[in-house]
Amino acid sequence: MADAGSYRGVDRLGAGQLAGLLPDPAGMRPAYRHLAQAIGELILDGRIALHVRLPAERELAAALRVSRATVTAVYDLLRESGYALSRQGSGTWTALPEGRALRGVARYMRAADTAIDLTKAAPAMPEDMLRDALAAAAPLLAEHTRTAGYHPYGLPELRAAVAERFTRRGLATVPEQILVTSGAQHALSLVLGLLGRPGDRILVENPSYPTALDAMRRARLATVPVPVTDSGWDAAITESTLRQAVPRLAYLIPDFHNPTGHVMPEQERGRVLRAARASGTWLVVDESLAEIALDVPPPRPFTAHAAPGATGQVITIGSMSKTHWGGLRVGWLRAPSKLVTELAAQRVASDMGGAVLDQLVALALLARDSLPARLETLRAQRAALVDALAEHLPHWTFRLPPGGLSLWADIGEPVASPLAERALDYGVRIEAGSWFATDPGVFEQRLRIPFTLPPAALREAAARLAAALASPDLTSASAASRPRWVA
Numbered sequence: 136m137a138d139a140g141s142y143r144g145v146d147r148l149g150a151g152q153l154a155g156l157l158p159d160p161a162g163m164r165p166a167y168r169h170l171a172q173a174i175g176e177l178i179l180d181g182r183i184a185l186h187v188r189l190p191a192e193r194e195l196a197a198a199l200r201v202s203r204a205t206v207t208a209v210y211d212l213l214r215e216s217g218y219a220l221s222r223q224g225s226g227t228w229t230a231l232p233e234g235r236a237l238r239g240v241a242r243y244m245r246a247a248d249t250a251i252d253l254t255k256a257a258p259a260m261p262e263d264m265l266r267d268a269l270a271a272a273a274p275l276l277a278e279h280t281r282t283a284g285y286h287p288y289g290l291p292e293l294r295a296a297v298a299e300r301f302t303r304r305g306l307a308t309v310p311e312q313i314l315v316t317s318g319a320q321h322a323l324s325l326v327l328g329l330l331g332r333p334g335d336r337i338l339v340e341n342p343s344y345p346t347a348l349d350a351m352r353r354a355r356l357a358t359v360p361v362p363v364t365d366s367g368w369d370a371a372i373t374e375s376t377l378r379q380a381v382p383r384l385a386y387l388i389p390d391f392h393n394p395t396g397h398v399m400p401e402q403e404r405g406r407v408l409r410a411a412r413a414s415g416t417w418l419v420v421d422e423s424l425a426e427i428a429l430d431v432p433p434p435r436p437f438t439a440h441a442a443p444g445a446t447g448q449v450i451t452i453g454s455m456s457k458t459h460w461g462g463l464r465v466g467w468l469r470a471p472s473k474l475v476t477e478l479a480a481q482r483v484a485s486d487m488g489g490a491v492l493d494q495l496v497a498l499a500l501l502a503r504d505s506l507p508a509r510l511e512t513l514r515a516q517r518a519a520l521v522d523a524l525a526e527h528l529p530h531w532t533f534r535l536p537p538g539g540l541s542l543w544a545d546i547g548e549p550v551a552s553p554l555a556e557r558a559l560d561y562g563v564r565i566e567a568g569s570w571f572a573t574d575p576g577v578f579e580q581r582l583r584i585p586f587t588l589p590p591a592a593l594r595e596a597a598a599r600l601a602a603a604l605a606s607p608d609l610t611s612a613s614a615a616s617r618p619r620w621v622a
C-alpha cells in the first residue's frame with residue numbers, strides 16, 4: 136500500500152515519491168518557481184525530511200514530465216533560497232534556510248501578541264488549582280531531595296496512582312505496567328523509537344493528530360492511512376488494511392478523536408483488536424482525550440475490550456495535558472511490564488527520567504477531583520462557540536462532538552489554508568484541515584476549531600473569521616502573501 140502523503144523512507148527521496156507530493160506542473164507559469172515553492176513548503180511542513188537526498192535531475196524531470204532544464208532551475212532556486220545544499224559529487228540534499236523554522240515548532244516560537252490562538256486544543260489551568268497542588272507537593276519534595284531523584288520509570292507513587300485510575304476505569308493494571316513520561320507525545324516517541332525501524336509501516340487515521348504524524352515522519356516510518364469520515368471509522372477498512380499491509384504499528388485515537396471528536400463504538404474496538412492481533416501489529420492507543428467526555432460516559436480503556444490473554448501487543452498512552460494542563464508535561468503509557476522495562480531503558484538514554492517536582496504536582500492534582508468543573512467549563516465554551524458560529528458563519532456545518540476539545544467544521548468550500556493565512560491579518564491563529572491530513576491537499580474544506588478559550592474570546596474569534604472569509608479575493612491575495620519565499 137503506497138503512501139504518497141509524505142516522504143518517510145530512508146535517506147534518499149525517489150523521483151516517483153517526490154513527483155507524487157508535487158502539484159501537476161502542466162499549466163503552471165513559471166513551472167520551476169511553483170515546483171520549488173511546493174518543495175520548500177513540504178520541507179517546512181516536515182513532509183519531506185531534512186538532510187535527505189533529492190532525486191537526480193534527469194529522473195525527476197522524467198517523473199514530472201518536464202524538461203531537465205526546468206528541474207535544474209528548481210534545484211538552483213532551492214539552493215539559492217537555502218532549501219537545498221549540494222555536496223560535490225554526492226547530489227542535492229534538503230536543508231532548512233537560515234531564519235526559518237519547521238512548521239511543527241514555528242508556532243511555539245512566536246512572540247506573544249494579541250491574536251486569538253486557536254491553533255492549540257489544550258486548556259489553561261485555573262491558578263488556584265496549581266497553587267493548591269504546589270502547596271501539597273512542597274513537603275513531599277523535601278523528602279525526595281534526600282535521594283538522588285532519578286526515576287526512569289516515574290515516581291513509584293505516581294505509577295501506582297495511574298495504575299489505580301486504569302483499574303477504576305475497567306482495566307486491571309499494576310504499577311509495573313506504567314511508565315510515566317513527559318507527556319503523551321514523549322510516550323509515543325519512545326514507542327516509535329523502540330519498536331519502529333525506518334521504512335516500517337504504521338497504520339494511522341486520516342485525519343489525525345499532526346504532531347503524532349510528525350513523530351512518525353521523523354522515525355522514518357511509512358504511514359498507511361485509514362479514513363475517519365463524518366460517520367467515524369470503518370472497521371472493515373481497518374481490518375482489511377491490517378490484513379493486507381501487515382503494519383508493524385497502528386496509532387489510533389479512539390476516544391474523542393483529534394480532530395473529528397468521534398468515539399469508536401465498542402464492538403469496533405473488539406474487531407480492531409482481533410485484526411491487529413492476527414497481523415501481529417502493535418496497537419498504540421492514544422487515550423489523551425478519553426476523560427473529556429462532555430455528553431456521554433467516558434469510554435472504557437480500549438484494552439479492556441481485548442480477550443483475556445490477548446492484551447500483549449497493546450500500548451495505551453495517556454496524559455494530564457487535557458484534563459489538567461499541558462505545561463505540566465506529565466503523561467504515561469501502559470504496556471506489558473517487560474516492554475515497560477525496555478522503554479524505560481530507552482528513556483534513560485534520552486532524559487534519565489522526569490522532573491520529581493512535576494510528578495509530585497501531577498500526583499496532587501490527580502488526588503483532587505477537578506474534572507467535573509473542567510467539563511462544565513468546556514461545555515459552556517462549546518455552546519458559546521456553536522452560538523457564535525451560528526451567528527457569524529451560519530453556512531459552516533459540523534457535528535457536535537460528544538467530547539474532546541474541538542469542532543471539525545466543514546466551511547463549505549476548499550479555502551481553509553488561505554482562510555487560515557488571511558485570519559492572521561484579522562488577529563486569529565487557526566490550523567487548516569490539511570494540517571491534520573496524512574496527504575497534502577486534502578481536508579481543505581475543514582477547519583479544526585478548539586473550544587478551549589473563554590466564551591468571549593471564542594465569540595470574537597468567530598466574528599474575526601467571518602470578516603477574514605468575507606475579505607476580498609481570498610484565494611489569490613493569500614497566495615501572494617505566502618511565507619517570504621525567494622524573489
Ligand SMILES: Cc1ncc(COP(=O)(O)O)c(C=O)c1O
Pocket residue numbers: 256257317318319320321344388393421423424453454455456461465466
Ligand atoms: C491526541 C493527542 N495526543 C497527544 C497530545 C499531546 O499530549 P501531551 O501534551 O501530553 O504530549 C495531544 C495534544 O494535543 C493530542 O491531542
